[in-house]
Amino acid sequence: MKWFVRADIDGFFGLALDNLVQLLVIVGLCRNVLGFSEELIYRHILPGAAVSLLIGNGYYAYQAKKLAELNGRNDICALPYGINTVSLFAYVFLVMLPAKMVAQASGAENPEQIAWQAGLLACFGSGLIEFGGAFVVDRLRRVTPRAALLSTLSGIALTFISLGFLFRSYANPVVGLVTLAVILLVYFGRLRFRGNIPGGLVAVVLGALLSWLTGLAPVGALPTHELGFYWPVPVIGELCEMLASPLSLTYLSVIVPMGLFNVIGSLQNIESAEAAGDRYPTRPSLAVNGLGTLAASLFGSCFPTTIYIGHPGWKAMGARAGYSLLNGAFITLICLSGGLSYIAWAVPIDAGMAIVLWIGIVIAAQAFQETPKRHAPAVVMGMLPGIAAWGAFMAKSGVRAADYGGEPMPAFSETLLDHFQQADIWIDGAFALEQGFIFSAMILAALTVAIIERQLLKAALWSVAAAALSACGLIHSYRWTVADTALSLTPAWEWALAYLFMGIIFISAKWLCVKD
Numbered sequence: 001m002k003w004f005v006r007a008d009i010d011g012f013f014g015l016a017l018d019n020l021v022q023l024l025v026i027v028g029l030c031r032n033v034l035g036f037s038e039e040l041i042y043r044h045i046l047p048g049a050a051v052s053l054l055i056g057n058g059y060y061a062y063q064a065k066k067l068a069e070l071n072g073r074n075d076i077c078a079l080p081y082g083i084n085t086v087s088l089f090a091y092v093f094l095v096m097l098p099a100k101m102v103a104q105a106s107g108a109e110n111p112e113q114i115a116w117q118a119g120l121l122a123c124f125g126s127g128l129i130e131f132g133g134a135f136v137v138d139r140l141r142r143v144t145p146r147a148a149l150l151s152t153l154s155g156i157a158l159t160f161i162s163l164g165f166l167f168r169s170y171a172n173p174v175v176g177l178v179t180l181a182v183i184l185l186v187y188f189g190r191l192r193f194r195g196n197i198p199g200g201l202v203a204v205v206l207g208a209l210l211s212w213l214t215g216l217a218p219v220g221a222l223p224t225h226e227l228g229f230y231w232p233v234p235v236i237g238e239l240c241e242m243l244a245s246p247l248s249l250t251y252l253s254v255i256v257p258m259g260l261f262n263v264i265g266s267l268q269n270i271e272s273a274e275a276a277g278d279r280y281p282t283r284p285s286l287a288v289n290g291l292g293t294l295a296a297s298l299f300g301s302c303f304p305t306t307i308y309i310g311h312p313g314w315k316a317m318g319a320r321a322g323y324s325l326l327n328g329a330f331i332t333l334i335c336l337s338g339g340l341s342y343i344a345w346a347v348p349i350d351a352g353m354a355i356v357l358w359i360g361i362v363i364a365a366q367a368f369q370e371t372p373k374r375h376a377p378a379v380v381m382g383m384l385p386g387i388a389a390w391g392a393f394m395a396k397s398g399v400r401a402a403d404y405g406g407e408p409m410p411a412f413s414e415t416l417l418d419h420f421q422q423a424d425i426w427i428d429g430a431f432a433l434e435q436g437f438i439f440s441a442m443i444l445a446a447l448t449v450a451i452i453e454r455q456l457l458k459a460a461l462w463s464v465a466a467a468a469l470s471a472c473g474l475i476h477s478y479r480w481t482v483a484d485t486a487l488s489l490t491p492a493w494e495w496a497l498a499y500l501f502m503g504i505i506f507i508s509a510k511w512l513c514v515k516d
Helices: 006-031 036-070 085-105 111-133 138-143 146-171 173-188 201-215 238-241 247-273 282-298 311-317 322-337 339-344 351-368 373-401 414-424 427-434 437-452 455-471 493-512
Strands: 081-082 305-307 476-481 485-487
Touching: 006 036, 006 085, 006 173, 006 201, 006 311, 006 322, 006 339, 006 351, 036 081, 036 111, 036 282, 036 305, 036 311, 036 322, 085 111, 085 247, 111 238, 111 247, 111 311, 111 427, 138 247, 138 282, 146 247, 146 351, 146 437, 173 322, 173 373, 173 455, 201 351, 201 455, 238 493, 247 282, 247 305, 247 311, 247 351, 247 437, 282 305, 305 373, 322 339, 373 427, 373 455, 414 476, 427 437, 427 476, 437 493, 455 493
Parallel strands: none
Antiparallel strands: 081 305, 476 485
């Protein structure tokens, strides 16, 4: 298999756009929410992110090339890789922002520095969990049915990816729908433009042109940040300073579940790649992901990396190893040069969102295509917690848009539930499902497969696993913040008891039920 094929350009545009969005979110949150200086963002955080992304993109491209040589194939697609979106928001709002507020309340001279150090600690802890999980999680993969692993991704792809970008496409239809037409022709219709021009390139260029013509671009004012070259600098001293702080233990309630969340999510994406025909070994794939996160924290980034959702989509495009190398080189260039802000100014997200929308559609479809037909109900069951989490996210975003949780509206509290219940919306169930929904989705799908196959003891064991996770507070346990809900890591006894009763029912069915 060659290092580069023509379709790698298409894959590069899709993956680079995804990574670019994460970086733009990082800059926006660090500047506007945390109050970080341009110096901190462009000299430490972005170079640290570049190091982590270069490590992962380089390794996964090499891994794809080696797998192709080993199997004598030329159609192996590298695992996609980038910054973990969920951890990004969790560490900003549940680690760094609280650390800054505590520092301000105590009269610290530089609360932003303390917030950054807290983020480094959270990223470092997540990397340790991701790296350690690589050596134990393969057994979980062997005992978990494919429907359980793929349906979880399907729920995320259908909601957080596909629906979000579909809304945006219809909000700006001239750009969104025209570029979507190009993507549908090339990837679903399997047509090529004359001259072998990559469809992804056509979509992005056309989208950028239409964005300028319709006023979507340029985005904001021309950046004033100077271009230059910012070498990654180790920040081990800052990390060690926070490790020695008595406050470090207070962040374990966020670090531990997010680290486990990242491990399971990456495992599911490896299974998705195997379902698409590319069987990668679990241990080295997860270990390098953990090393990438550790490298990020050691060089100044507070944001863990992950094996991305979307391998089947990039493989269907025809991308191989080169798209990963191109992405690593591109992200490194814009992070180390300070060019990120200029790209964001000239090329809005709308120009390439049709590619990401298509990726979400392919992932959602894969869960049904690559599992036995009789397991389709289990796939649907596994999708529901992800849809519920998205629904909870949309509901809270809508409430925040109405200034609930900000002056002069009251803070989020249990009174919010009453307002929803008056409209017959049981939003407390969505809030409970939202916490640890990847675990809930996998377990519900797995026990449904076991019941379909009449393996009732296995179904009961999955129920016990859900009860244990509930008792540990890793799923369903949530607390109120000023304008959100968050995992509380306190026992969710009501759900634990319910799961135990489910297990008893499954075991009792051997004597209480007869075959239909």
